[in-house]
Amino acid sequence: MLILYLVQMKRWLEMIDKNSFDRVLKKVEKPARYIGMEKNSIKKDLQKADIKFAFGFPDVYEVGMSHLGLHILYNLLNKEDYIACERVFAPWADMEKEMRKEGIPLFTLESREPVKSFDFVGFTLQYEMSYTNIINMLDLGDIPIYSKDRKDNDPLVIAGGPCAYNPEPIADFIDFFVIGEAEEILLDIMAIYKKFKSNRYKKIEFLKEVSKLEGVYVPQFYDIFYKEDNTIDRMEPIVEGAPKVVRKRIIKELDKSYYPEKIIVPFIETVHDRIPLEIFRGCTRGCRFCQAGMIYRPVREKTVDTLTELAERLVNSTGYGDISLTSLSSCDYSQIKLLVSELIDNYKEKQIGVSLPSLRLDSFSLEILKEIEKIRKTGLTFAPEAGSQRMRDVINKGVTEEDLETAVTYAFEEGWSTIKLYFMIGLPTETKADILGIKDLGYKVKNIFFSLPKEKRKGNLKITLSVSCFVPKPFTPFQWIGQNSIDEFYEKIKLLKKEIRDNKVTFNYHDPKISYLEAVLARGDRRLSKALFKAWELGCKFDGWSDFFDYNKWMEAFKASGIDPDFYALRKRNIDELLPWDFIDIGVDKEYLISEYEKAKDGTLTRDCRLGCNNCGINRSFLGGVC
């Protein structure tokens, strides 16, 4: 009797209080963010699971649910009988306030169980500006924020995703990182944990064991020594067996790798409300500003057969009306025309559309687009990235003025009239002429429209020139350069604002202050952890949302923690400086990045890898990568 009572008591303690939950739902915006219960969500009996894994996305539900990695790993983990994986997102500010008032700890959507009772809380790091949300989520979850403060009975807090390629700024909070693609290694880690858990589990012993796996980085096993000028002198493993170099993980045979056949269908509208069909990983274009283009190498495609079969299963299990062919540059897929026409044929009758999220500025892309868009002429979005040819050559964008003219002419002739062009300012070697090139390009597009005979013009021309501030990222040929200062960015924006005066051409820009902070966090080292903590204490969260971002609080946090943010954002590094992320091996040689950096300076182009190997090193690093 007593035992039964205790068991029930324990159960009761684990669930969050239903009455409090019901009360807060009545008070918050979009309560469906917090109820779970969606089609294809998986709710297991947590009492029976050997391992409870909380998959944390440090942003609001609608953003997190649009992230493909979540769907892959959620289903991959739940495929195992002994693992129960549940989701947790950052509650929106109104929900957080009510939760704190009612004393509701952060909970997972499926079982509404506090994340504190889970074995793992795993965060995916999609953008640096979500770091304070991680701290806030741990705090809301009643989990000690610093790794060193977490005991054997606390959850292990782990992280992965693109930002984990420079894990150092959040090294103090995370027990271990998984570098690279996690599909295989995550199950290995779970198997090891299961063994440890059944036999007097000690956190430290478990960490030592997993640190031996390729792709695992345990920050507490390393000491960093700094020089007098504040740059890094050396990084030393302090635990036997911790590797000096952590090598990223990749899935060698993507075509045969795990992909979910069912994905959760949210009740509420999310950012990407459709079937994500991942057609390949990696990118051969080699744009020099692009981190994804370097870290996701080599290119690995899935076959058309695999993809059509997956599409069929996903259509049947979700009922979605749209299939999105996702990748870094979808028109580069070698069988794109075949794939698109097969999908369209298969699903025309069911009213299921196909969409391409990333379009290149060439007529080939537009031809495909024409096929899939049927008659609907929604807006077109292109990213020339820079206004002048010289600048585009510096960044190796490989798009010529001619490509652009042909593509835009074609688009207008086909009936499009709303065009959005994305650019960056603050790229290396940029001059006033390059900046004005943005305006010139916008005006040129306008002239193309009006030079068409009147009867060929359709709709009302609307050109949007959208400018963001360049943020140099680790593992790119631009990882050494200093970012423009906030003032410089504002000067450049002012110039464009002054010059772009046309009712057909709209100019908008990103907040340079957010980009500055992004640059600090992207290339930061371990010492930033304390500034992040301080910023969170001052109330920073949802920093990627302009209505939340508070620059002054951040500056206060840096000051209080004795950190000079300019050191990270604005400083030009020497080639021989030891960078905080240098201990990670992405398979692309540092020498290659250096040579690309050198080539950028005089605008020398590097060809697309599909046209011939450029010898970046990825082929030597990972056998089976076909470039």
Next chain:
Amino acid sequence: MLMTLRVKFTKEGYLKYISHLDMMRLFDRAFRRGNIPIRYSQGFNPQPKLSIANPLALGIESQEEFMDIELSERIPETDFIDIMNKELPEGIRIIDVKYVDDKRIVSSIVGWSYYEIKVKVNNMEDLDSLQYSIDRWLRNTEILLERTRYKKGKEIKDIKNIRPLIGNVTIDRNDENLKKDNGYVLRLYCLLKSNDSGNLKPTDFLKAFKEYTGFDMDIEMADIKRLNMYTDVDGSIQSPM
């Protein structure tokens, strides 16, 4: 040949937090998963031909909702119910369907909704006199309510006579458990107009009720459930089914 299926369904539990637009999407996907031969609108952005009568506001449950859907081929009623209930979440159940040849869609013929409202009142003395007091209130030919609406971010206030929108109001007097931590959980039943020509939201009704009674109650925290929907046929109410 046009085939219209009238569908009676529920929306209960946490599914009350799904908006009308979310419901439209949810049905669209369930139709597709279940291979229901639903018809789509023509044009650039084809939408399934479905029409839900008097959509519920977020946070209100219902044990009786109606929608009309157009099918391109006839399927047996029971098949439709079985297939859809497999595809729909627990809180949404199809409870009845019927092919109709009525030219008017269900959303145009529904006139009244019958609600159950549970709300905590902190300063209520006793229940006995309340029904009498409500009856007296409803004898007024005019009950004025100030409503705030938002149009293009602007606040628009208007005062409206809602008396014609109220059918009847009763209270549940047989509940011994009403008394709860120095207050009452009041259980109200009310028939309110709900169509294009006149619509009274239960929360607006509560607001007027609160003003009249002077009750200390948190309208935001009320539990509201739609029990039935009716069409108005020559002054008498009937089920649209």
